[in-house]
Amino acid sequence: MIKSSIPTNHIPKKEGLITDVHKLVESYPRVPITVDCVIFGFDENELKVLLIRSDLEMYKGKWSLLGDFAADNEELKEAAYRVLKERTGMTDVYLEEVGTFSAPQRHPGGRVITVAYCSLLNIQHHELKIHANELHWHSFSSIKEMAFDHKKIIDTCYQWLQKRIQEHPLGFNLLPDKFSLRELQNLYEAILGVQLDRRNFRKKFASMDLLIDIGEMEEDVPHRPGKLYKFNYEKYEKNKRKWVGIDF
């Protein structure tokens, strides 16, 4: 598997050092590189992800992530934001890199390396204004097959998400501004795939002091309405996490 050394001796050197850096870079093999965005949302007690129909005949009918190649001199994260804007119109989303996918055969048209970016957002706040390629929120659990290696990418991002929402209260990004504790718990249960004790869950979040009671109640629910809260972003930013402790 490991290939033998590729000689780079053809690069001009002076006293053993390379002087022409442009020539050096020109001598490197070049690869098309793309970014793919995995945008998670939460609605109807279910984890959703933004997908489009693949443009490729050979993947006809299959679902695909939002992706595009990186333009010259475009930072990859910038490319991911561009893709998101072009495909969905969204601009106020925070993306995080999850990983690269570079299997030589992952793209049927030849070698393409992709970098996956991930985000969580609340569906209510981000109306889809563009519907090209049937862009829509797809139930995460119902995804069986996808174009390219996108199923693998999405699964990696899901694991990233599970870890993420346990370390940071990013779950709030998936909810509307105002949410009830029940909604918050549903979200955690859905993403982590566990059942949580309601009382302990409420206590946990109450003690963190990251929720602001906005004095409103749920409406149109067929049972006793719950209080609505909003997330205290300022407090979160201030305290973030001092986090020293061995934990395994």
Next chain:
Amino acid sequence: MIKSSIPTNHIPKKEGLITDVHKLVESYPRVPITVDCVIFGFDENELKVLLIRSDLEMYKGKWSLLGDFAADNEELKEAAYRVLKERTGMTDVYLEEVGTFSAPQRHPGGRVITVAYCSLLNIQHHELKIHANELHWHSFSSIKEMAFDHKKIIDTCYQWLQKRIQEHPLGFNLLPDKFSLRELQNLYEAILGVQLDRRNFRKKFASMDLLIDIGEMEEDVPHRPGKLYKFNYEKYEKNKRKWVGIDF
């Protein structure tokens, strides 16, 4: 900063779908892509990292990570293992991806994207057989400046390392097979930059039951010798981490 959409309408389509995938991929811009390895070690109570002298005249005297471009059809992780083998002779090292660095001006010779890979290993077990470009273990804390954006890469990897050794007992990889609890504690203190209570530290590791008392003692120490332990890899692999719990 966000660029406008790049039209891809020149790709042949049938019924709106792309049929010639090779032509599609050929139409993508191509970028040289490299891998860089950040190999951490621990010796003399200090975190070390494997560095070489930069080959470039413009970075003359500066230290650089172990890197090379990715060859055609080479998976990036494979490329990283190849670099490691070529530069150090090591083959039995486990690499993990840390992130990509794609700032357009990060390489003075033109656009080059790099993916950073990271590993921890114990210096005693990996004698450096190759010494090209002054390959050596460099004290991490004394690194001030490096070639390219390698300082930034190495700092990102350091943060990754700090997080990593708190979630997994990977710290053991930085120590010799046989180690004393004091050495283990020194390692954690050095990497996390904190002071830990000796008794509590010992209790913590004792209760995890991941250390095997090998019945040997330290030698040649100017004080009472401590017991030597080895890490119970099997047990660790079995239990890894069930890990559900909200923790922020």
Next chain:
DNA sequence: GCAAAAGTGTTGTCCTTACACCCATGC
């Protein structure tokens, strides 16, 4: 009044922290 979910408190257990003394070895 019934169904459905909201809201609340206590107890026991475990983990973490803080802290002080004796022990084994080299010199």
Next chain:
DNA sequence: GCATGGGTGTAAGGACAACACTTTTGC
């Protein structure tokens, strides 16, 4: 015998898990 670090135990406090009853609303 002195300096150095090894090795141990305990008590208090805090976090977490388990658990049941009353309240509010819609129907």
